[in-house]
């Protein structure tokens with residue numbers, strides 16, 4: 001299955017399905033016809049896996065970066081820039097990232113910055129990268145003051161979402177991807193019966209299609225792209241929380257699921273939707289085996305503070321919410337209303 005991200009001269013295709021990585025050489029020849037050298041970048045652990053047989057059809061070299069999130073820093077950016085230069089990467093050549101969202105983010109950023117922009121192709125190997133991170137051109141690294149604070153928009157030339165490589169992905173990482181799949185299913189209003197019947201590949205296709213469509217209409221997050229932050233206001237606040245000095249054992253996708261269950265209840269409290277909508281969204285989360293319950297022992301004051309600080313919020317307490325007219329960004333929601341719902345969420349069920 002091929003899904004096109006329409007962005008005029010920056011348009012590209014996302015290939016979804018078992019074994020699509022084997023089309024890489026053919027796609028490289030088509031989308032970067034002048035390239036002579038391909039630099040493949042991946043964490044060491046992935047290079048050991050049986051599916052790591054990435055062939056670009058060009059002279060290729062494999063570079064190793066740290067595992068997961070640890071790679072999203074200036075040190076990796078410096079390392080990659082030096083290696084790109086040392087290996088003679090020119091503006092007509094291509095960089096290929098192979099990994100999860102952390103890898104596609106940092107490699108995408110290095111490609112955006114090196115020579116003010118070289119071509120990058122993402123071979124997305126985690127469910128999160130396949131349904132979210134590798135598509136849409138947002139790249140970046142973390143600094144001590146916050147995640148993803150330094151980055152650039154740099155669209156890839158192609159993205160590969162190969163379901164075969166997911167066979168080695170640990171269950172907890174899959175769960176993370178399912179949080180974003182739930183978000184996409186709900187934003188599209190697809191039925192719970194369809195979800196229960198669907199294969200993982202169909203769920204990936206649906207998520208990629210939604211993200212592609214939204215990015216095509218709003219590349220730089222001026223409007224509709226913000227809807228992809230559904231469930232994320234509380235999720236980001238939860239990710240910033242800790243209990244007794246230890247961070248919560250909650251992955252991003254799980255926090256998003258809890259954030260969705262909360263957001264739809266907040267919509268109901270504001271009179272924007274009714275009980276059927278709450279039940280529908282809960283059923284989607286349950287069908288995907290995702291958590292909905294807010295962890296106990298959290299400080300509501302800290303959650304409110306974190307939500308007001310969320311960088312995606314333009315005004316105090318802004319949420320993407322379900323309404324009878326579809327999903328919308330709703331600003332200026334009073335802190336007392338959000339507090340009431342947080343108190344009630346002690347018994348989300």
Ligand SMILES: NC(=O)c1ccc[n+]([C@@H]2O[C@H](COP(=O)([O-])OP(=O)(O)OC[C@H]3O[C@@H](n4cnc5c(N)ncnc54)[C@H](O)[C@@H]3O)[C@@H](O)[C@H]2O)c1
Pocket residue numbers: 043045046067068069072099100101102103105125126127128129132133134135136137138139147148165166167168169170173176
């Ligand atoms: N740019 C965007 O639009 C965007 C969107 C969503 C998330 N992100 C970013 O993506 C990152 C999260 O992505 P993630 O969840 O993929 O994390 P990740 O890249 O850290 O991958 C999670 C772990 O799974 C491993 N892994 C990946 N593929 C594997 C496979 N096939 N088999 C076995 N192990 C595998 C990785 O090596 C890593 O240890 C965050 O940094 C987040 O900020 C970016």
Ligand SMILES: [Zn+2]
Pocket residue numbers: 180232252256
């Ligand atoms: Zn997310």
